[in-house]
Amino acid sequence: MMDFNSAIDLGPHATFIIISYLGVALVSFGLILGTILNSKHQKKRLADLEAKGIRRKSDK
Amino acid sequence: MKKYSPPKNINKSQTVKEMNWFDKLAHPGQFLKWSKYLILPLSLITIALFGIGLWFAFFNSPEDYQMGDTVRIMYIHVPNAWLSQFVYMAMAVSAIGTLVWRHPMADVSMKVAAPLGAAFTALALFTGSLWGRPTWGTYWEWDGRMTATLILLFMYLGLVALWRSFDDQLRAAKLIAVLTLVGAINIPIIKFSVDWWNTLHQPSIISAEGLSMPASIYTPLLVMMLAFTFLFVTLHLVGMRTEILKRKADALIRKSVSQTGNKGVGK
Numbered sequence: 001m002m003d004f005n006s007a008i009d010l011g012p013h014a015t016f017i018i019i020s021y022l023g024v025a026l027v028s029f030g031l032i033l034g035t036i037l038n039s040k041h042q043k044k045r046l047a048d049l050e051a052k053g054i055r056r057k058s059d060k
Numbered sequence: 061m062k063k064y065s066p067p068k069n070i071n072k073s074q075t076v077k078e079m080n081w082f083d084k085l086a087h088p089g090q091f092l093k094w095s096k097y098l099i100l101p102l103s104l105i106t107i108a109l110f111g112i113g114l115w116f117a118f119f120n121s122p123e124d125y126q127m128g129d130t131v132r133i134m135y136i137h138v139p140n141a142w143l144s145q146f147v148y149m150a151m152a153v154s155a156i157g158t159l160v161w162r163h164p165m166a167d168v169s170m171k172v173a174a175p176l177g178a179a180f181t182a183l184a185l186f187t188g189s190l191w192g193r194p195t196w197g198t199y200w201e202w203d204g205r206m207t208a209t210l211i212l213l214f215m216y217l218g219l220v221a222l223w224r225s226f227d228d229q230l231r232a233a234k235l236i237a238v239l240t241l242v243g244a245i246n247i248p249i250i251k252f253s254v255d256w257w258n259t260l261h262q263p264s265i266i267s268a269e270g271l272s273m274p275a276s277i278y279t280p281l282l283v284m285m286l287a288f289t290f291l292f293v294t295l296h297l298v299g300m301r302t303e304i305l306k307r308k309a310d311a312l313i314r315k316s317v318s319q320t321g322n323k324g325v326g327k
Contacts, residue, residue: 016193023187
């Protein structure tokens with residue numbers, strides 16, 4: 001059975017636990033955001049090139 | 061500007077229908093086609109695994125009889141430590157693909173994996189340090205496991221820097237593949253360091269004899285390991301797709317510049 005009280009009370013070293021999880025969350029979200037933004041940037045570059053009529057023969 | 065030429069092992073006269081499964085896997089255009097169907101399922105599996113893993117970690121697992129609640133740091137430390145080595149081994153396999161088979165996707169895989177591996181290694185050191193202070197009384201100890209992992213982080217950062225310093229990505233891939241394989245010697249050193257030398261670090265929790273912990277603790281650990289592994293696989297896949305698009309755009313810009321002399325194209 002879930003015990004929220006004991007789960008929320010992280011004991012005398014709660015700060016170490018919370019900072020660990022926050023650090024991992026921050027870097028993980030950073031990786032995800034960076035990957036998404038980079039993907040969007042490259043797709044936009046290709047779309048811009050295509051709009052200017054620059055494309056590969058096989059794409060025509 | 062980075063030079064990019066088509067993979068040498070792809071026969072240009074060969075049609076897609078004539079390709080076997082391996083050629084289809086290797087062909088960047090085909091990779092873009094089939095891999096797009098994997099992104100959503102992989103993302104959903106990753107989110108679900110993190111949800112389940114975090115629920116277990118905070119609401120459905122006991123504190124350790126020795127370490128107390130700090131055992132919960134293990135649920136993020138061990139997965140990152142596992143990935144720090146797994147990603148490097150994936151890069152080493154890709155390096156073999158680059159050097160032996162000149163697999164067109166192998167250098168793309170190597171390049172995209174390096175910054176991810178660096179991030180997971182940094183997180184393993186960060187969480188390990190925060191776990192070490194309350195359990196060992198110190199943030200850092202220059203023992204075999206921690207020192208070898210720090211060296212691994214520097215190796216990742218060096219490889220990322222090398223990729224960025226080369227204009228010609230195909231030449232870079234060959235050099236970096238050799239360096240990656242040489243650096244792979246560090247992985248067994250990290251793995252067995254706790255057996256070879258005296259250390260504060262506990263022995264491997266997963267061994268040939270099985271898991272050295274009760275089910276209530278290894279269940280959240282295994283779920284979180286799966287969650288982080290799926291996170292890596294998803295980010296790696298999307299990153300590879302992006303790198304292919306980048307090389308495609310770079311090639312188009314080079315072609316346009318060589319034809320028109322317009323250096324402002326695509327900037």
